[in-house]
Each structure stands twice: as structure tokens, then as C-alpha cells.
Amino acid sequence: MKKVIIIGGGAAGFFTAINVKELNPELDVTILEKGKDVLQKVKISGGGRCNVTHACFEPKELIKNYPRGKKELLGPFHQFMTGDTFEWFDNRGVPLKVENDNRVFPEANTSQAIISCFTELTNKLNIKVTTNQNVIDIEHQNHSWKVITKNKNHQCDFLVIASGSGKKIWDLAKKLNHKIITPVPSLFTFNIKDPRIFDLGGVSVPNAIVKIAKTKLENSGPLLITHWGLSGPAVLKLSAHGARILSEKNYQYNVIVNWLGMDSDEVLEMLNNFKKKLSKKHIYLRSPFSNLPKRLWERLLNATKISTNANWADLSNKQLNSLSIQLTQGLFNANGRTTFKDEFVTAGGIDLKEIDFKRFESKIHKNLFIVGEALNIDAVTGGFNFQNAWTSGYICAKSIAENSIL
Incomplete structure (x- = not known):
């Protein structure tokens, strides 16, 4: 036998x-x-x-x-x-x-x-x-x-x-x-310490675009904020495809996040429309984008240095441009990775x-x-x-x- x-x-x-x-x-x-x-x-x-x-x-x-x-x-x-x-x-x-x-x-x-x-x-x-x-x-x-x-x-x-x-x-x-x-390592999350996402563990968006600066690496999908940085399918897929490139960078690189998964010009146009339609509304009251959680919206407004007392009508063109960049081209510094030890x-x-x-x-x-x-x-x-x-x-x-x- x-x-x-x-x-x-x-x-x-x-x-x-x-x-x-x-x-x-x-x-x-x-x-x-x-x-x-x-x-x-x-x-x-x-x-x-x-x-x-x-x-x-x-x-x-x-x-x-x-x-x-x-x-x-x-x-x-x-x-x-x-x-x-x-x-x-x-x-x-x-x-x-x-x-x-x-x-x-x-x-x-x-x-x-x-x-x-x-x-x-x-x-x-x-x-x-x-x-x-x-x-x-x-x-x-x-x-x-x-x-x-x-x-x-x-x-x-x-x-x-x-x-x-x-x-x-x-x-x-x-x-x-x-x-x-x-x-x-493949399939890992990005370790990021940044005031825009600090203490927002569990907050997620359904369709973000995530890129690694100065590379061709890019992926889209659900994005999750964790207590150590960024995770979710968009990040995990990106880490898999970029496993060797990110290893060569010793896991220190810049991440570009488009929280809305939309074109920046389109977002800027929407912000201008919000300014007109919601002119007397307090800008911190709620997120005007249905897929962007309020807590994250507030952090991005803070990063744009928009006053907590501001109404939509108070925003300058420069502030609207800066907010559009935060929403679609946010730059985050990754330093290290976290792997799923069991898997x-x-x-x-x-x-x-x-x-x-x-x-x-x-x-x-x-x-x-x-x-x-x-x-x-x-x-x-x-x-x-x-x-x-x-x-x-x-x-x-x-x-x-x-x-x-x-």
C-alpha cells in the first residue's frame, strides 16, 4: 500500500x-x-x-x-x-x-x-x-x-x-x-497618531479612498478608525498589495485619505452649495455628508481652524478650500503597523x-x-x-x- x-x-x-x-x-x-x-x-x-x-x-x-x-x-x-x-x-x-x-x-x-x-x-x-x-x-x-x-x-x-x-x-x-x-507581513493596519482621529476608535466611513503617498498604491472601501490608527477593508487590502513596498519603507510613510470617496472639485462645489443653503446654520451642528460621522466631521473642522461658533455663511473661500482638502486629501503619517496575531x-x-x-x-x-x-x-x-x-x-x-x- x-x-x-x-x-x-x-x-x-x-x-x-x-x-x-x-x-x-x-x-x-x-x-x-x-x-x-x-x-x-x-x-x-x-x-x-x-x-x-x-x-x-x-x-x-x-x-x-x-x-x-x-x-x-x-x-x-x-x-x-x-x-x-x-x-x-x-x-x-x-x-x-x-x-x-x-x-x-x-x-x-x-x-x-x-x-x-x-x-x-x-x-x-x-x-x-x-x-x-x-x-x-x-x-x-x-x-x-x-x-x-x-x-x-x-x-x-x-x-x-x-x-x-x-x-x-x-x-x-x-x-x-x-x-x-x-x-x-501582509494584512496589517496602519499605526497613526493624529489629533484628527485620536479617541475616535470605532468610527467608520463606508467608502473611502486610501493612497500611499509617492507610490501607485491605492485602494477603496470601508475605512475604520481604531485606537492605534486606521484599519478596515480599504487599509487591509492596501497593506496586502503593498506588503513589500511598505516593508522597504520600514512602515514609515504618508497616507492620503479621501473620507468621502469623491472628487475634490465635486466636494468643493457641494461645500459652496451648503454655504448658500445652510447659511444661518451652525456648521458644527451636524455633518452635511450622510456617510461622514458627526464626530469625525467636527475633528476635520477643527483641523481646518474653523471656529466652533461659526455658521456656514461665515466661511471664507480659503476655509472651504482647506475643508475640501481635509475631506478628500487628508495627509496622515503612518509609523508602524499592527497585525492580527491569531490570523x-x-x-x-x-x-x-x-x-x-x-x-x-x-x-x-x-x-x-x-x-x-x-x-x-x-x-x-x-x-x-x-x-x-x-x-x-x-x-x-x-x-x-x-x-x-x-
């Missing part, structure tokens, strides 16, 4: 193992997990609900959400796509639902639905799951693999690296002559040029497969990293199942 060892007891590892066994029940499949528990990232993802994928059903659109791996994933997404993910889980008793922002979760609204699905299937299919198996070395021996842990030596015909991002596994891959793209994502990993993406197999070593975030592939927030895990895991499993029959 041919043996398959999968290093990593996370989403990609379990998905690969289950599909290998379902496609070829004759194979002996073992998952090696270095920790005492499996599927921990699945458990905490999506606030404990597990953001399984994203409701984007066109491969050419889906790949736009992968700052690294965009070109390489186009072909694989034609083999196993978002719709296939829906069908896979539905067929195994875990129906999925699409939320208003197109994120996809289990209908049960808990990550435990995914965890239970995986653990029950591994038991049913007689897949061995062993914990506390810290891999310390990998050896290629003729046509087989030897995986050495602190507890035991494992021999196999097919080896899958599905351990996510981590220096230890990348060092082992380097020893096997794979090139490692140096990892840098840490990196840009970096095994060089994509060394992988056959029709099979997710190493071009350097036959029967060595690499899936998920161990590769230099990462995505923006919203379920895209999991979709990469499902796609790479399924294609890898199919390749192993077919190879084992030859």
Missing part, C-alpha cells in the same frame, strides 16, 4: 488528505501536526465563524484578490473554483451562505461546522491524524521520502507540505534546494517558479507537493486564503490519486 504523508494539520492539510482518500481509498494517508491541536486557524477565522470563501465565481475576477500568486492561480481556479467549494461542503452536510459583503460562511454560523466535517471525515476514511509531531528533517531517498520528527521517523511515497507559513518548514524546503522568497498572514514563501501549478508538485522533486500558504501566495481579507487552500489541496490530491494508480 502506497503511503501519503501530509505535514500540517490545518485547512489545506485536512482538505488534501480527505480528497486523496476519497479519490483513492487504497492509499495510506497520515497527517502530521506539530502542535497538540489541529485546525486552530479554522477555529478562529472569521471571528470564530470561518470565512470559507468569497462569492466571486469568475477566475479572472477572483485572482485580482491575490497580490502574490495572481497569474499562477488562474489555471487552478478553472479546475476547482468557488462554486466547487460550495458543492464540496454541501455534499458533505455543511451548506454555506453568502453574506451582504459576499463573504461566505457555514449556515451554522460557526467554524465548528467545518472542523467537525473534517474530523468526522478523517475518522470515517481511516486517515491517521497525529499531533505533537514537530518535523525536524526531510530526506529524499531514491523514490521515497523520509520525514523525521522528534518522536518518530515516517516513510512515504508522496509527501505534501501543507504547514502554512513558517521559518522551520521553509528552512527544510531550502535544504531540498527550493528558493524561499523572504517573508514580510497572521505573510507575503513570502516557496518560489512559485519552482511549482507545477497543474499539479501543485515541485519541479525539483517528483512526488513532493506544496499547497496553501507555504507557497509565496497570499490574499486580501475575505475568504480568499481559504479558497487557495481548497483549490491547491484538491488539485494536489487529484494528482496524487492519479499518480498512485500508475
Whole structure:
């Protein structure tokens, strides 16, 4: 009986193992997990609900959400796509639902639905799951693999690296002559100390435009003020696409914020109209822009040095111009970053040029497969990293199942 060892007891590892066994029940499949528990990232993802994928059903659109791996994933997404993910889980008793922002979760609204699905299937299919198996070395021996842990030596015909991002596994891959793209943080928030946003944690706008000064980096979407700076989808997506550039800047750069997501000339025209229509109204009374919270509006007025007693009629053209700039071209100094420690994502990993993406197999070593975030592939927030895990895991499993029959 041919043996398959999968290093990593996370989403990609379990998905690969289950599909290998379902496609070829004759194979002996073992998952090696270095920790005492499996599927921990699945458990905490999506606030404990597990953001399984994203409701984007066109491969050419889906790949736009992968700052690294965009070109390489186009072909694989034609083999196993978002719709296939829906069908896979539905067929195994875990129906999925699409939320208003197109994120996809289990209908049960808990990550435990995914965890239970995986653990029950591994038991049913007689897949061995062993914990506390810290891999310390990998050896290629003729046509087989030897995986050495602190507890035991494992021999196999097919080896899958599905351990996510981590220096230890990348060092082992380097020893096997794979090139490692140096990892840098992705998906982080901007640390900003500025009186305009101080103590406004929790205040948000629905459609801001955020740019990094003196670069081409720009993104739009919901923007959230936190106690440490700026966050929300607009910032997280920007951090993912600009991961390497911002790392090179040592996380010190200027951020340009358009709070309204509107053209500055259009905003200036609106301000002039407000001056005419609301001339006798106190300018601090309320925000004239429905999507701009009152507390933020007051801070931007203060930054423009507009008197707290001013009416709209009191504003000069210079003040209106300055206010328009605060609303659409606010300049903030970022100094540092804050990452999601539990859901840490990196840009970096095994060089994509060394992988056959029709099979997710190493071009350097036959029967060595690499899936998920161990590769230099990462995505923006919203379920895209999991979709990469499902796609790479399924294609890898199919390749192993077919190879084992030859």
C-alpha cells in the first residue's frame, strides 16, 4: 500500500488528505501536526465563524484578490473554483451562505461546522491524524521520502507540505534546494497618531479612498478608525498589495485619505452649495455628508481652524478650500503597523517558479507537493486564503490519486 504523508494539520492539510482518500481509498494517508491541536486557524477565522470563501465565481475576477500568486492561480481556479467549494461542503452536510459583503460562511454560523466535517471525515476514511509531531528533517531517498520528527521517523511515497507559513518548514524546503522568497507581513493596519482621529476608535466611513503617498498604491472601501490608527477593508487590502513596498519603507510613510470617496472639485462645489443653503446654520451642528460621522466631521473642522461658533455663511473661500482638502486629501503619517496575531498572514514563501501549478508538485522533486500558504501566495481579507487552500489541496490530491494508480 502506497503511503501519503501530509505535514500540517490545518485547512489545506485536512482538505488534501480527505480528497486523496476519497479519490483513492487504497492509499495510506497520515497527517502530521506539530502542535497538540489541529485546525486552530479554522477555529478562529472569521471571528470564530470561518470565512470559507468569497462569492466571486469568475477566475479572472477572483485572482485580482491575490497580490502574490495572481497569474499562477488562474489555471487552478478553472479546475476547482468557488462554486466547487460550495458543492464540496454541501455534499458533505455543511451548506454555506453568502453574506451582504459576499463573504461566505457555514449556515451554522460557526467554524465548528467545518472542523467537525473534517474530523468526522478523517475518522470515517481511516486517515491517521497525529499531533505533537514537530518535523525536524526531510530526506529524499531514491523514490521515497523520509520525514523525521522528534518522536518518530515516517516513510512515504508522496509527501505534501501543507504547514502554512513558517521559518522551520521553509528552512527544510531550502535544504531540498527550493528558493524561499523572504517573508514580510501582509494584512496589517496602519499605526497613526493624529489629533484628527485620536479617541475616535470605532468610527467608520463606508467608502473611502486610501493612497500611499509617492507610490501607485491605492485602494477603496470601508475605512475604520481604531485606537492605534486606521484599519478596515480599504487599509487591509492596501497593506496586502503593498506588503513589500511598505516593508522597504520600514512602515514609515504618508497616507492620503479621501473620507468621502469623491472628487475634490465635486466636494468643493457641494461645500459652496451648503454655504448658500445652510447659511444661518451652525456648521458644527451636524455633518452635511450622510456617510461622514458627526464626530469625525467636527475633528476635520477643527483641523481646518474653523471656529466652533461659526455658521456656514461665515466661511471664507480659503476655509472651504482647506475643508475640501481635509475631506478628500487628508495627509496622515503612518509609523508602524499592527497585525492580527491569531490570523497572521505573510507575503513570502516557496518560489512559485519552482511549482507545477497543474499539479501543485515541485519541479525539483517528483512526488513532493506544496499547497496553501507555504507557497509565496497570499490574499486580501475575505475568504480568499481559504479558497487557495481548497483549490491547491484538491488539485494536489487529484494528482496524487492519479499518480498512485500508475
